Amino acid sequence: AFNGTWKVEHNENYDKFMEQMGINVMKRKLAEHDNLKVIIEQTGDKFHIKESSTFRNKDIDFTLGVQFDYALADGTEVSGTWEMDGDVLKGKFTRKDNSKVLTTTRAVVGGELVQSYNYDGVDAKRIFKKA
Numbered sequence: 001a002f003n004g005t006w007k008v009e010h011n012e013n014y015d016k017f018m019e020q021m022g023i024n025v026m027k028r029k030l031a032e033h034d035n036l037k038v039i040i041e042q043t044g045d046k047f048h049i050k051e052s053s054t055f056r057n058k059d060i061d062f063t064l065g066v067q068f069d070y071a072l073a074d075g076t077e078v079s080g081t082w083e084m085d086g087d088v089l090k091g092k093f094t095r096k097d098n099s100k101v102l103t104t105t106r107a108v109v110g111g112e113l114v115q116s117y118n119y120d121g122v123d124a125k126r127i128f129k130k131a
């Protein structure tokens, strides 16, 4: 269900979320329009993700339930896991700099990929359309 090329179409409360993450207003303005594209290839428990945006191109490999490291576009380092809960991917990542937890989910809803984020009491969503 997740396989395919997904392009961000709109954001909900993403600026507030990034602000809570400690990202300055200049970077937030750029990140709001980062043209994020994710290509997801799932094979069983293994995922290969190609992320591309105005900030960077990045390849990510992970296995469900296995901890891995990831750096956000602003350099913030996190470590955590993705797990599958029914049809929903649930991620739990801990920031290396302050030990606070960022949770995120991915679900395909009505043909769109909905990614939710929570950090320190603030929720946001990014909604992607299949390319």
Ligand code: MYR
Pocket: 017, 018, 021, 023, 049, 051, 060, 070, 072, 078, 091, 093, 102, 104, 117
């Ligand atoms: C992936 O599955 O795409 C790689 C792992 C993602 C880890 C956590 C994602 C959190 C991204 C938050 C970005 C918001 C920046 C303030």
